[in-house]
Amino acid sequence: MSKQRKAVALISGGLDSMLAAKVIMEQGVHVEGINFFTGFCVEGHTHAIREHNSTKPNRNNALWVAEQLGIKLHIVDVIEEYKKVLINPKHGYGTHMNPCLDCKIFMVNKAKQWIVENGFDFIITGEVIGQRPMSQTKSKMPIVSKQSGADDLLLRPMCAKNLPATLPEIEGWVDREKLCSITGRSRKPQMEMAKHFGIEDYSQPAGGCCFLTDKFYSAKLVDLWKAQGSKDYELDDIMLLKVGRHIRPKAHFKLVIAREEGEGRFLQGYKKDFISLYCSSHPGPLALIDGELSAEDIYFSARVVARYGQGRDAEQVDITVTEKDGSERVIQVKPFTKDEVPNEWHV
């Protein structure tokens, strides 16, 4: 009896990686999933933070996919290692701050390390030729294979027939004839495959699964780097970029103002790290101030925060200012009008 081969599948939580794993499982290969957490993954966080996302399934799609497939999922924290990918991508950024090609090379390289450490035979991804303009083109796929070090241990079941045979195909661990030849951005072939496998519920995030493909998020990241004078970040920095209204009235400070209750609760957790403001005479949002501030800056910020509360039309409101050590004071300010908070301040 031939040895059962083992593959690790990069599981993002979307349909393509789910189908890729399924295609290989159907061939009798033992498949386990791996999911890398960079800090920029859309999965999970926004559902947890923002109230208005509560209509979406409150689940981590990578875990959900693994459960549907009946496979184990290994979630790997790559937050620190990912910094070098994002800060200095060899192949540059995409439309926004997305270093897609470097990211794919990085993840496949991590998967290669994982299969060596865990005695697995090859790696599967859900990549489709032509699906993504930066990383999933026919010319880029060999770059990923080579520069990740995975070489012919990287199998893309969704488009394998359009690519040179990999070791699992050459050695007969999988039957190349039963692999797919999907190309392009159409989702129809994947939807037909899903139907064939009886998969009715799946996630198809429009902008992919990464915040770095988002125009607004990318703008906030660029603003952060510009303000601090260096391309670096900590996890809390990039988490805060996902939350609230970001307003930078002056180069040396920025306000993060909650847009809803869920965000307000999340920002509460940072009150020891930032000076915070909220309107205590009228309902209004919690805001954090990032930067070194003078008394004048705090007064100015209080007027901005007042603009976003229900007292925006009042002559004067009370704003409670809480220092990082928890000490509080109340200041009275006149809320800015709409015109006094110009669009250019919005990051």
Add this chain to the structure above:
Amino acid sequence: MQALKETLNARRLLCPLPVIRTQDKVKQLNPGDLLEIICTDPGVMHDIPAWCRINGHTVLETSSGNHEYIITIRVGE
């Protein structure tokens, strides 16, 4: 060998970090040991049980209150 009961503080972490910390902690424990995970992200009420189901661990108890979510699991084989 007597089963251990350990506690993991995953407060302020957003999913999937509580799951990753749970996964890392469980690697240090033995089958039958108990792990209590204290979180503030409500997403853990879905994600940690899902992670347990696919990895062969058992959720013994979940509770919530005061914006905290506590899950006790038994480590599987």
